[in-house]
Amino acid sequence: MQNCNKRNEESKRKWLIKERRENKLQEYHHKREAHKIIRNKKKLYIKNVIESIEEEQKYNNMRKMYQTINQFKKGSQHTLNMIRNKKGELAMNTKETAEIRKEYFDK
Numbered sequence: 001m002q003n004c005n006k007r008n009e010e011s012k013r014k015w016l017i018k019e020r021r022e023n024k025l026q027e028y029h030h031k032r033e034a035h036k037i038i039r040n041k042k043k044l045y046i047k048n049v050i051e052s053i054e055e056e057q058k059y060n061n062m063r064k065m066y067q068t069i070n071q072f073k074k075g076s077q078h079t080l081n082m083i084r085n086k087k088g089e090l091a092m093n094t095k096e097t098a099e100i101r102k103e104y105f106d107k
Contacts, residue, residue, distance in 0.1 A: 049072050056065035082090050083097045091097055 049068065053065055053068050053072075056062075056068065081094060081097055082092050083100050085091045085096070085100055091100060
């Protein structure tokens with residue numbers, strides 16, 4: 001009886017290890033596929049930006065061309081809507097920040 005239990009425990013442990021490996025491999029493949037999709041989307045975006053820049057140059061729209069180039073070089077910049085109130089606490093609500101700025105500029 002004891003040998004049977006021991007054998008069952010070993011087989012259960014092996015089964016669990018096998019399941020974990022399969023899950024890890026499946027997760028690995030999903031991550032690779034997601035990265036591939038993101039990479040392709042990024043390539044497509046860059047290609048579209050370059051085409052628009054070339055088109056603007058072709059039609060002598062230099063101002064728009066340089067604006068697009070500068071925007072592309074800078075990338076997306078996050079804006080923070082946080083400001084400290086009179087108590088020294090951070091106010092992140094848009095209404096609160098608007099009121100604080102209104103009071104500041106009124107002074």
